[in-house]
Amino acid sequence: MDTIIEFDNITFAYPAHQPDESPDPVLREVSLRIGRGEMAAVLGHNGSGKSTLAKMTNGILLPDNGRVLVAGMDTRDETKIWEVRQTAGLVFQNPDNQIVATVVEEDVAFALENLGVPPAEIRERVDSALQTVGMYDYREHAPHRLSGGQKQRIAIAGVLAMNPDVLVLDEPTAMLDPKGREEVMDTIIRLCREHGVTILMVTHHMNEAALCDRAIVMDRGRIRLDGTPRHVFSQYDLLKELNLTVPQTVEFCRMLGIDDAAPLTVEECADVIYARLST
Numbered sequence: 213m214d215t216i217i218e219f220d221n222i223t224f225a226y227p228a229h230q231p232d233e234s235p236d237p238v239l240r241e242v243s244l245r246i247g248r249g250e251m252a253a254v255l256g257h258n259g260s261g262k263s264t265l266a267k268m269t270n271g272i273l274l275p276d277n278g279r280v281l282v283a284g285m286d287t288r289d290e291t292k293i294w295e296v297r298q299t300a301g302l303v304f305q306n307p308d309n310q311i312v313a314t315v316v317e318e319d320v321a322f323a324l325e326n327l328g329v330p331p332a333e334i335r336e337r338v339d340s341a342l343q344t345v346g347m348y349d350y351r352e353h354a355p356h357r358l359s360g361g362q363k364q365r366i367a368i369a370g371v372l373a374m375n376p377d378v379l380v381l382d383e384p385t386a387m388l389d390p391k392g393r394e395e396v397m398d399t400i401i402r403l404c405r406e407h408g409v410t411i412l413m414v415t416h417h418m419n420e421a422a423l424c425d426r427a428i429v430m431d432r433g434r435i436r437l438d439g440t441p442r443h444v445f446s447q448y449d450l451l452k453e454l455n456l457t458v459p460q461t462v463e464f465c466r467m468l469g470i471d472d473a474a475p476l477t478v479e480e481c482a483d484v485i486y487a488r489l490s491t
Contacts, residue, residue, distance in 0.1 A: 216378055216410050217246040217269055217300065222278035224264060238264045240433040241278070248377070251404040251411040253421035253441075256430035257455050262414045265430070266382045269412065270300045283377065300378040301371035305386050307363035310370060316358075317342065317351040320370045341369040344407065345399050361392025365399055372403070378410040379403060385417060397423065418445070418459045422476040429454065446474040 222242050225235040239261045246252055254262045267273040268280045271287040283299045285292040304310055313319035317338050324334045342348040345365040350358065355366055364384055371379060381400065385393040397420055403409040413424070421427045427444040429437035431454050437444045445451070445458045448466060457463070461481040462474050470488060475481040 214248040215245045216248040216283055217244075217412065218281040219244040219265070219268065220279045220281065222268065222275035222280060224268070224273060224275050237276075238433050239268075239275070242433070242435060243278075244428065244435060244438070246378075246410060246412055248410055249404070249408050250426060251401070251424045252413070252426040252428060253424040254412065254414045254428045254430060255416075255418070255421055255444075255456060259432075260430040261433040262430050263382050266302065266380050266412065266414050269378065269380045270297045270302050272302065298374050299376055300380055301374055301376035303364075303367050303371055303379065303381045303384055305383040307360070307367040310367040311355045311363060314354055314356075315351075316347065316353050316355055316366055319355060319366060320373050323370065324373055337373045337375070338369075341372040344372055344403065345369045346395075359392060360388045361395040364388065364392065364396050368396075368399060368403075372409075376409070378412065381411070381413045383414050383416060385415070385420065393417070393420075418457050422459045429456070441476055442474050445476070448474075 219242050222239055223237050224239040225237045228235040242265065254265060256262045264273060268275060268287065269282060271293050274288050280287045282296045285296050287296055311319050312322055320338045320341055321334050324337060339348065342351055345368050347362065347365050347369060350362065355363060358366065385396050388396065400411055400413065401423060404411045415421055422441045424441060427439065427441045428435060429444060436454065437447055437450065445462050448458060448462065448471065451458055459476060461476060461478060464481060465473055465475060465484060468485065470484060473484045475484050
């Protein structure tokens with residue numbers, strides 16, 4: 213699998229509050245490669261560095277040491293910064309922070325207009341992006357009248373209109389109700405599986421991470437686990453030590469004394485329990 217994002221031994225610290233303070237690094241010698249077309253979840257408790265890592269992908273933050281490469285472009289190269297941001301689009305936790313217009317289609321077109329994209333191409337890209345996220349029928353609506361899940365899909369459409377290869381999402385479902393989370397996750401999965409968009413998603417929801425190809429666990433600015441969701445969630449004791457939860461299916465099996473399985477779906481959980489009862 214081709215690498216599209218590479219974190220090469222990066223270290224980063226936010227500026228100190230006082231001149232005589234020495235700030236602690238938020239990221240500590242992190243090295244990580246994200247493959248083209250991959251869907252990866254980044255997990256960790258608050259302060260672990262996961263959101264900082266997300267902001268490194270398109271040059272919002274730059275490493276103090278090491279480098280971040282996006283499709284081979286160094287994010288510190290000022291001549292490449294717009295290409296980097298068109299390659300890796302970032303969606304924030306709160307969609308209201310990204311919605312700037314009073315009409316849905318105008319909001320999706322906003323960045324394209326600023327880049328001087330021809331009107332006919334803007335129309336085509338906006339319609340395509342809205343159709344992709346299932347919001348085309350709402351193109352003439354006012355964003356503030358939409359639900360949280362719908363707003364987040366509009367925010368995603370605004371990034372998709374830039375035709376990015378990578379979609380980076382910083383806790384995109386954190387502020388949503390269950391229905392909104394399902395809508396957004398269905399959209400994200402479809403973008404990856406059907407459209408080949410690389411997904412890097414920061415999340416607190418372990419059931420969402422279980423839907424990904426890969427789960428990356430961070431703690432105190434370092435990567436502690438990296439592998440398939442099944443491998444990561446089988447490390448039950450370590451995850452508990454890091455104050456992280458596991459999917460409900462894994463927790464349920466543990467409650468039943470089944471500690472050598474990490475089922476990721478209800479169906480898998482039922483199969484595991486049935487197999488144990490049958491022996």
